């Protein structure tokens with residue numbers, strides 16, 4: 526079947542981080558977007574940064590219905606907002622993007638709504654920030670976008686739901702709602718609670734101890750900065766699936782405590798080696814950035830003078846060299862006026878990039 530592209534108009538209800546990012550991405554592709562949010566400030570900011578026009582402008586055009594309505598509201602109110610959108614635009618397809626899927630589908634099944642025009646979806650991309658100011662039109666590029674086709678959904682509705690993800694540059698994957706919730710309990714909700722539990726240990730600690738923090742702590746606690754209002758809704762709606770993983774974590778933590786309470790006992794070192802190698806084995810199973818097989822990227826570090834424009838210059842030159850960046854981290858060497866830009870690239874590009882950068886006068890550490 527030929528891929529569908531959206532022609533619009535598309536209405537986005539909820540102009541926070543995700544809704545505004547969707548609006549920006551679609552407008553960038555030339556799809557007309559109309560926005561609505563109960564917060565006049567969020568709506569105005571989304572309009573101001575170019576994510577679309579107020580929905581009142583669409584409604585002023587009598588008889589014009591959106592092709593697609595995207596509900597990007599918090600999970601708790603998503604079913605209500607979907608129900609209202611289906612009634613308000615009786616020919617439009619309505620999708621939501623909430624992080625949990627079974628509870629919302631079950632809520633909608635309990636109401637008399639036209640489920641043939643509804644499809645649940647979930648972009649597996651976001652940030653630890655919320656609100657329209659944090660929005661990015663390219664947020665979804667190459668990230669998975671789950672489409673949960675259910676038995677009542679029409680082919681047309683499923684086609685438009687997939688077109689939304691594809692038009693935003695995401696990789697569309699199909700899961701049923703229950704399978705989706707099973708998956709996100711492991712790959713999204715467990716990481717969130719582990720990160721929050723870890724970061725909560727840092728409260729009230731001596732700042733002198735924290736001054737030694739390196740990337741290990743930053744990597745493992747980044748998402749602990751996520752919005753509590755959103756996450757209490759997500760965790761509450763998928764509690765039964767998440768708690769099964771936490772039983773496993775509890776068992777492993779109890780085992781580890783037992784080992785560390787007697788670290789010289791026979792077998793203790795073997796237990797620790799096993800813990801580490803089990804972690805290595807799990808980590809190696811995480812797919813590459815584009816959903817492909819696990820891929821080890823090669824890292825290099827470039828030292829840049831702490832002056833405005835240096836990082837932009839470096840990135841421009843890497844673009845000129847023709848190497849695609851897979852990941853980028855910035856760090857400062859404390860006490861010295863030097864920044865460290867850590868770059869990951871495909872291993873096959875590493876040596877050439879190092880040579881080219883050195884030739885252009887950059888100081889590269891490998």
Ligand SMILES: NC(=O)C1=CN([C@@H]2O[C@H](COP(=O)(O)OP(=O)(O)OC[C@H]3O[C@@H](n4cnc5c(N)ncnc54)[C@H](O)[C@@H]3O)[C@@H](O)[C@H]2O)C=CC1
Nearest residue numbers: 539540541542543564567598599600623624651652655656
């Ligand atoms: N934050 C993330 O990284 C991701 C979030 N999601 C899902 O996207 C949805 C939106 O999340 P964010 O954009 O992060 O949150 P956000 O807090 O940035 O934005 C939510 C927006 O919904 C509005 N809103 C509140 N009540 C509403 C209602 N009754 N009707 C319409 N709009 C309402 C708020 O005013 C706000 O502008 C959630 O369902 C979340 O589960 C999905 C993938 C990633």
Ligand SMILES: O=C(O)C(=O)Cc1ccc(O)cc1
Nearest residue numbers: 624648649650651652653748
């Ligand atoms: O910031 C990150 O790395 C995330 O993974 C964000 C995120 C948050 C909630 C979702 O439902 C999906 C993705």
